[in-house]
Amino acid sequence: MSPSPESPCPPVADVPADWPTTEAEATAVQEMLRGRVTQSSAAVEPGAPGVVVGVDVAYDDARDLVAAAAVAIDLHSLVVVEATTAVGRISFPYVPGLLAFREIPTVLTALGRLSRTPDLVVCDGYGLAHPRRFGLASHLGVLTGLPAIGVAKNPFAFRYAPPGERRGDSSPLWDGDEEVGRAVRTQPGVKPVFVSVGHRMTLDAACAHTLLLSPRFRLPETTRAADGACRRALAALAAGS
DNA sequence: GCGACAG
DNA sequence: ATCTTGTCGC
Numbered sequence: 001m002s003p004s005p006e007s008p009c010p011p012v013a014d015v016p017a018d019w020p021t022t023e024a025e026a027t028a029v030q031e032m033l034r035g036r037v038t039q040s041s042a043a044v045e046p047g048a049p050g051v052v053v054g055v056d057v058a059y060d061d062a063r064d065l066v067a068a069a070a071v072a073i074d075l076h077s078l079v080v081v082e083a084t085t086a087v088g089r090i091s092f093p094y095v096p097g098l099l100a101f102r103e104i105p106t107v108l109t110a111l112g113r114l115s116r117t118p119d120l121v122v123c124d125g126y127g128l129a130h131p132r133r134f135g136l137a138s139h140l141g142v143l144t145g146l147p148a149i150g151v152a153k154n155p156f157a158f159r160y161a162p163p164g165e166r167r168g169d170s171s172p173l174w175d176g177d178e179e180v181g182r183a184v185r186t187q188p189g190v191k192p193v194f195v196s197v198g199h200r201m202t203l204d205a206a207c208a209h210t211l212l213l214s215p216r217f218r219l220p221e222t223t224r225a226a227d228g229a230c231r232r233a234l235a236a237l238a239a240g241s
Numbered sequence: 242g243c244g245a246c247a248g
Numbered sequence: 249a250t251c252t253t254g255t256c257g258c
Contacts, residue, residue: 058249058250094249096248097246126247157247
């Protein structure tokens with residue numbers, strides 16, 4: 001039977017047939033792709049005009065569903081110019097270090113539904129601040145070829161000294177003796193966010209972009225908008241089924 | 242070996 | 249991530 005024409009239910013995408021199934025396979029993919037990350041001059045200079053896209057996902061574990069959102073925001077005005085969503089089957093269990101395999105297929109679908117090419121993608125989570133230097137933001141950047149950064153709400157397993165209390169203060173995020181990202185104070189006296197390079201971006205530029213995207217709240221406008229959009233998409237799906 | 246551990 | 253109301257404060 002084909003779906004009834006009047007059915008407003010959005011299609012739920014299945015997991016790609018070639019998607020990794022085991023942790024060993026997923027780790028091997030990371031090892032295979034990590035060399036493609038570029039960390040040179042910023043593809044989008046902080047303050048330059050352009051469109052930044054925030055991506056985020058929300059889960060319905062009971063139904064095995066993940067909803068993704070891609071929200072395009074004008075870098076200068078921070079006004080939302082476009083938003084897309086997608087719903088798919090959860091493609092991987094949550095394993096620290098393998099988060100990308102849980103989110104990427106559905107995020108890619110949402111990104112592909114945008115009518116424009118982003119100048120920068122902002123992810124929830126990490127890029128190079130990752131056990132194998134290939135977190136979600138790097139993975140998404142390499143697969144799309146787009147400049148990407150990761151802005152996480154928690155320091156994961158990395159160490160840092162609290163940055164100064166003023167907006168714009170930052171301190172290194174360390175994996176041993178290697179600086180893999182930075183703790184950035186986006187609002188005075190508020191817990192910092194944890195920024196790392198995803199792809200085609202320097203750490204300095206990633207931090208500068210994060211600050212420009214967070215003029216009023218702790219989290220970047222991209223993250224806030226994408227979070228709201230994917231939650232609404234998931235709620236709408238539940239309501240319509 | 243055990244615990245910690247982005248979302 | 250998710251479970252979840254009202255409430256304090258700018």
